[in-house]
Amino acid sequence: MKVKMITLGCKVNQYESEAMLSSLLKNGFTAAADDEQADVVVLNSCTVTAESDRKVRQIFRRAKKDNPDAVMVLSGCMAQAFPEDAQRLEEADIILGTSNRARLLPDLLTFLSTRQRIVDIEPHTNGETFERLQVENFSGRTRAFVKIEDGCNRFCSYCIIPYARGRVRSKPLEDLKAELHALADNGFREVVLTGINLSAYGQEFGLHLCDAIEAACAVPGIARVRLGSLEPEQLSEPVIRRMAKQEKLCPQFHLSLQSGCDATLRRMNRHYTADEYRTIVRNLRAAFDNAAITTDIMVGFAGETEEEFAASLAFAREIAFAKVHVFAYSRRPGTRAYDMGDQVTNAVKESRSHAMIRATTETQRTFFDTQVGRTEQVLFERAVQPGVYEGYSMNYTPVLAASGTSLAGQIRTVRIESNAGTHCIGRITDGNEADADAD
Numbered sequence: 532m533k534v535k536m537i538t539l540g541c542k543v544n545q546y547e548s549e550a551m552l553s554s555l556l557k558n559g560f561t562a563a564a565d566d567e568q569a570d571v572v573v574l575n576s577c578t579v580t581a582e583s584d585r586k587v588r589q590i591f592r593r594a595k596k597d598n599p600d601a602v603m604v605l606s607g608c609m610a611q612a613f614p615e616d617a618q619r620l621e622e623a624d625i626i627l628g629t630s631n632r633a634r635l636l637p638d639l640l641t642f643l644s645t646r647q648r649i650v651d652i653e654p655h656t657n658g659e660t661f662e663r664l665q666v667e668n669f670s671g672r673t674r675a676f677v678k679i680e681d682g683c684n685r686f687c688s689y690c691i692i693p694y695a696r697g698r699v700r701s702k703p704l705e706d707l708k709a710e711l712h713a714l715a716d717n718g719f720r721e722v723v724l725t726g727i728n729l730s731a732y733g734q735e736f737g738l739h740l741c742d743a744i745e746a747a748c749a750v751p752g753i754a755r756v757r758l759g760s761l762e763p764e765q766l767s768e769p770v771i772r773r774m775a776k777q778e779k780l781c782p783q784f785h786l787s788l789q790s791g792c793d794a795t796l797r798r799m800n801r802h803y804t805a806d807e808y809r810t811i812v813r814n815l816r817a818a819f820d821n822a823a824i825t826t827d828i829m830v831g832f833a834g835e836t837e838e839e840f841a842a843s844l845a846f847a848r849e850i851a852f853a854k855v856h857v858f859a860y861s862r863r864p865g866t867r868a869y870d871m872g873d874q875v876t877n878a879v880k881e882s883r884s885h886a887m888i889r890a891t892t893e894t895q896r897t898f899f900d901t902q903v904g905r906t907e908q909v910l911f912e913r914a915v916q917p918g919v920y921e922g923y924s925m926n927y928t929p930v931l932a933a934s935g936t937s938l939a940g941q942i943r944t945v946r947i948e949s950n951a952g953t954h955c956i957g958r959i960t961d962g963n964e965a966d967a968d969a970d
């Protein structure tokens with residue numbers, strides 16, 4: 532039977548989809564091509580905003596229309612956090628949550644035998660252990676995501692994810708090492724350590740995120756270790772010094788900010804101040820050469836005044852982020868912020884989004900200017916046009932370079948020669964093939 536996997540949301544979801552697909556492929560299923568109908572469609576859902584749920588419903592129904600005879604499986608965060616809403620999707624034959632993905636295969640076999648709808652959602656409990664998923668490959672990618680942590684204990688006032696994911700739990704270090712060796716054996720040169728609250732890795736074992744970083748950097752064949760999104764308050768100066776000892780660790784740090792205004796941060800129930808965030812950034816830049824700081828910024832949170840937004844905008848300019856994901860606050864049923872007063876209008880949210888995007892686009896261009904003239908190691912991923920390849924430097928600067936031979940999957944030495952606004956242009960300096968400047 533042919534299976535098609537649809538993934539919405541974060542890197543953790545992408546890892547879990549790969550693990551589910553791998554399990555099915557090992558048990559006789561085959562992956563459906565993009566242009567062919569599938570016998571089984573699995574949609575791994577996101578529920579970070581109400582808009583995410585709308586997209587889940589829309590894409591799920593479209594997938595059923597495109598694959599009318601397929602067994603339809605809805606899994607992931609939306610199903611776990613809002614099981615009643617999930618069950619209203621009449622197209623769903625099997626509904627799975629976020630703690631029992633190993634049930635996908637037996638549930639499929641049961642459904643194929645009985646043709647009776649299966650709702651298989653287990654509530655999260657305190658003290659539950661890390662779900663033992665593993666991947667050895669990552670379809671169509673030159674870097675592999677590796678989930679090492681799940682769950683969150685923070686309960687930010689706008690966020691439903693602790694209800695969808697449960698409490699913090701971590702992958703045992705020995706399991707992580709085995710998975711990393713398998714990925715290295717399959718040719719992956721870069722791994723990205725991911726989690727729902729990645730900074731909390733290992734706390735139930737008396738370990739720290741640094742232990743996972745050091746284990747990954749010790750694997751022969753892995754040339755780069757990159758980190759997913761981090762909660763900033765975990766990054767004390769001693770932790771940063773310990774991280775900086777690992778030469779394979781990429782100097783790109785995605786520190787989730789959300790707002791640069793202390794009053795807004797308090798209403799969000801974030802656990803740091805703007806000044807503490809500023810200090811962490813300063814320490815990272817002191818410890819890592821050519822570090823890139825990237826982030827997420829929310830505009831229009833409940834009660835955000837013009838003065839608060841102005842403070843957040845000024846802070847974003849001051850930090851000079853290399854890249855920012857800007858998004859407008861979306862009221863999320865089930866969270867404390869949903870019932871807060873002084874909700875910001877959609878028109879104001881849109882205006883503030885445009886202003887923040889303009890400001891952070893400029894900081895990105897300024898950051899790219901600092902990369903011009905540098906010689907960097909670039910991991911190339913794909914051809915963007917004949918003879919021109921896209922890749923990323925250690926600090927995740929996107930670089931285009933021309934080559935007469937395929938660069939996909941290779942790490943090459945590149946001199947960055949210009950800033951094209953959304954990326955940099957480079958020239959390969961370590962080869963003899965017919966390389967040329969990319970336009």
